[in-house]
Amino acid sequence: MNPIGLVSRSGPERSVVAVEDVRFGQDFVVIAGPCSVESEDQTLAIAREVKGAGARMIRGGVFKPRTSPYAFQGLGLKGLKILKKAREETGLPIVSEVMDTRDVSWMGEYVDVLQIGARNMQNFSLLKEVGKSGKPVLLKRGMHSTLSEWLNCAEYILKEGNSRVILCERGIRTFETYTRNTLDLSAIPALKELTHLPVIVDPAHGTGRASLIPSMSLAAVAAGADGLIVEVHTDPAAALSDGDQSLTPSQFSSLNEKIAALRSFMDGLN
Amino acid sequence: MNPIGLVSRSGPERSVVAVEDVRFGQDFVVIAGPCSVESEDQTLAIAREVKGAGARMIRGGVFKPRTSPYAFQGLGLKGLKILKKAREETGLPIVSEVMDTRDVSWMGEYVDVLQIGARNMQNFSLLKEVGKSGKPVLLKRGMHSTLSEWLNCAEYILKEGNSRVILCERGIRTFETYTRNTLDLSAIPALKELTHLPVIVDPAHGTGRASLIPSMSLAAVAAGADGLIVEVHTDPAAALSDGDQSLTPSQFSSLNEKIAALRSFMDGLN
């Protein structure tokens, strides 16, 4: 491994990354919301549902890294304004993906956590820029990345003076085709050996199938994850992106109850 | 997918594979023991320990598929006689790997379950032979295999009239180097969608690191696995194979208590 002095764990203490009253690394944090912000009605409806079901933060993409240039690219500024309303109404902090160094500064006024997506994990210019911004950063693992490379990307951010980084395992690319990616849950205990940063899991991108999300969410809790980020949509079949891997509000609500119960059980087990 | 009529799930019923009084697919089954049978003293000592800690079956290799021809190849028949003694003393059934079509018939007299290792998953001659034997078969996933290919290998066994097959996820090969393989826990819920056969998990080969085994074992339970197979050694550092991924008896005992508690909690959750 390369020297990753700032992110390395030097003792039993683990970092707590605070976002308003949410404490990653201390609380178990469930982030939920639509893959894409599609409209004000859609986003506010989902925001209310996920808040009611116990989510601590809202997710929603306005800049979408789509494989094809002809796929829906996100609402941009209009979407950010919608997210701001969702925050005002629910009181929940917001996480949204930033894709361009030029957007880091002003986007930070609309959202609470800047997400670096898997495809930009090694976009080093962007890492430096979010490092300088001082905003909390949700850093997804690249689909082709070793743990060492991922931690070096976190080091890029900390090196700029920003230690508010949350790591997010979201599956790596393998030869398997039944799932969209292969969710690497061993990354959770492995990262706990290597770094003090909190680690959450994205079971939606990790599997690509809504039917597998409940099991993998519970497995992530049992493996020691600090939180989960899931996609919820009031009408998955009509979603502009990632409908196959979105839960309905009632599925999410049911899952979230189990997650809370399991987390509580696990706290007593150790 | 190819037609996999015999292994395919056609309704909510799941198969129960009985080995003596152990019921895969019904009970949660923990199999434990040394990677290799090294001596009578070592094997009997470990067998007593794992029985005391709640293991339901004993594992131990006597034919070892080693990367190098100069590595320890296993004790062969001598090892099988030791395993037989371990069974007599503990009353626990035995699983051991078979590597050669010529060994299937006579090896079945010493062990209760024949294991097909990852490297032989697509050794179709061997699959047909264990199919004809009628003995229960523990079929490990190849390190390079899709779920579809794996299920087709099980179909080879069932096609010969033997439906007593237990699937075992043991990690797939990826670019990651911190872990020996990448344990694919999403295979558990995925297989439950695809097949009626029981599914267990091998967290030792799946990670290659003893420190990651407890977390991944609990995650496997939460994901819905039907059992676990773990490596236990009274002196891991002196083991002739796989010492890095072996638990001590006391580590195993502590883990097994947690597994039982979590399994019981999970039964109440669903």
Add this chain to the structure above:
Amino acid sequence: MNPIGLVSRSGPERSVVAVEDVRFGQDFVVIAGPCSVESEDQTLAIAREVKGAGARMIRGGVFKPRTSPYAFQGLGLKGLKILKKAREETGLPIVSEVMDTRDVSWMGEYVDVLQIGARNMQNFSLLKEVGKSGKPVLLKRGMHSTLSEWLNCAEYILKEGNSRVILCERGIRTFETYTRNTLDLSAIPALKELTHLPVIVDPAHGTGRASLIPSMSLAAVAAGADGLIVEVHTDPAAALSDGDQSLTPSQFSSLNEKIAALRSFMDGLN
């Protein structure tokens, strides 16, 4: 790397593996024939064609490692008798895959070279058995195998006293889906650094597409391969296996001319 003393290169000398008058490691050897022996008429017709087009050996499978148990499994002994006729009529030596330790001894009476397929690369019992047989062995790379693991498998054969081993690169499994596998041509110069054994290439399994075979065959020649093994069928669309990656006799003939010309050019270049 593990110690691989017998296969390791210790100087500039390279091994020559002689099969009748064919000299792997000295001549450039093109092996051609059907994926499967389907009938006497089909096999003899193809055998005549490939001989006429300059092939030095004939290939044809009679034991077929098929993903599904319901796919054509090969003609077995009947197929071997057909291959024997093809040899008598054309005078060309024969290579065919062996899948079972019990078949090694008697199968050696029908064929000149025993092939170990990719799925059996780490079938160590089979490796030992072909090692003891003394017959030339064509050892395919496993689709999941590092060069180090592959060479260790060759070492298993040499350790039994049989040094007549030919290595065959046939593609490794990756995430790419346009091709069936990813043909790793860098294995050719890499193996020449590591071992004295001859190295040939299978562009059919390496790509899974007939349209890519000519380019990849020429690339293999330029990279320094000692030979090629290709699938030729008089009616690829009707082939019982691998029709998508089979050449017609006229395509093969045209390709073989180019191969010979390029090989001759390459000899003058170095």
Add this chain to the structure above:
Amino acid sequence: MNPIGLVSRSGPERSVVAVEDVRFGQDFVVIAGPCSVESEDQTLAIAREVKGAGARMIRGGVFKPRTSPYAFQGLGLKGLKILKKAREETGLPIVSEVMDTRDVSWMGEYVDVLQIGARNMQNFSLLKEVGKSGKPVLLKRGMHSTLSEWLNCAEYILKEGNSRVILCERGIRTFETYTRNTLDLSAIPALKELTHLPVIVDPAHGTGRASLIPSMSLAAVAAGADGLIVEVHTDPAAALSDGDQSLTPSQFSSLNEKIAALRSFMDGLN
């Protein structure tokens, strides 16, 4: 595959991307130079050498995408001024990597071709920006990317009105450890089936070992590549980056002669 209308091949015509008097897709183009611009002396010395050896373009990185934030990050603007001098002195056009949307516009004044590196292949903001710039773009394949995804990234650029795109295969990530990546030469004929854009090969990153570069370069020519990009350093052992995969000027000169001879032979073969 997604719709990739602009990059798709619709007939036998192939695009020619002109950079000064260099014609990708028509001429065979060898690009050479240091991995990183380290100093004026180093860069000019190498530029003279590679021009003398027949290179048609010069490469040199000034913004370096390094795994670790503590590794040499490149000279930035100072490096661009050095590259400009190299162009003035040799008359050869320059290619250099751009990593930040904010640099696209002004960097275009110093270099002739903007390179998008493997880690930024799916940096869609950057793709759009180089699309708008109208400058020729060298688009490297992501180390985790399918051909379909890669072509969709090219489509992002063409969609902005810029059709001057050159594709560059540079190896994909697999489990193999002897080589740094696995160079996928089958991408060359595959891309010729799918797109009209020129395709070149980077054997240095594709293998990570200088000793394998000559063989793989010749293989790329035989497979039908439109060019090569190689790293040359007057003192590879002292290079600030990628010394293990850099050729000396005399190695490059010798290789370039063989490449030219082989290319000429291949033209006559088809």
